[in-house]
Amino acid sequence: MSKALDDALEHLTTTYQSLAQAAVGYREVLDSKEINARLAKAIPDTAEYVALKQLAFLLQTPIIDEKPVVSNAPTE
Numbered sequence: 001m002s003k004a005l006d007d008a009l010e011h012l013t014t015t016y017q018s019l020a021q022a023a024v025g026y027r028e029v030l031d032s033k034e035i036n037a038r039l040a041k042a043i044p045d046t047a048e049y050v051a052l053k054q055l056a057f058l059l060q061t062p063i064i065d066e067k068p069v070v071s072n073a074p075t076e
Helices: 003-014 019-024 032-041 047-058
Strands: none
Touching: 003 019, 003 032, 003 047, 019 047, 032 047
16 A cells, blocks of 8 residues: 555544545655555545545545445335
């Protein structure tokens, strides 16, 4: 993992700023593929996971769903 992503996560998980506002500063610095790979390994409901989801949203990175969506709609 890159030092830039580690630094961004450290900042985003400890800042008192708005998470969205703080993440904007990393738009040009971070790699969306690296964010997606790290997000796939992150534990949900952790500060790192939330920060990675914000970065993925900001960079328009496709987010890997943890669980497949199951429809309960009746079939005809």
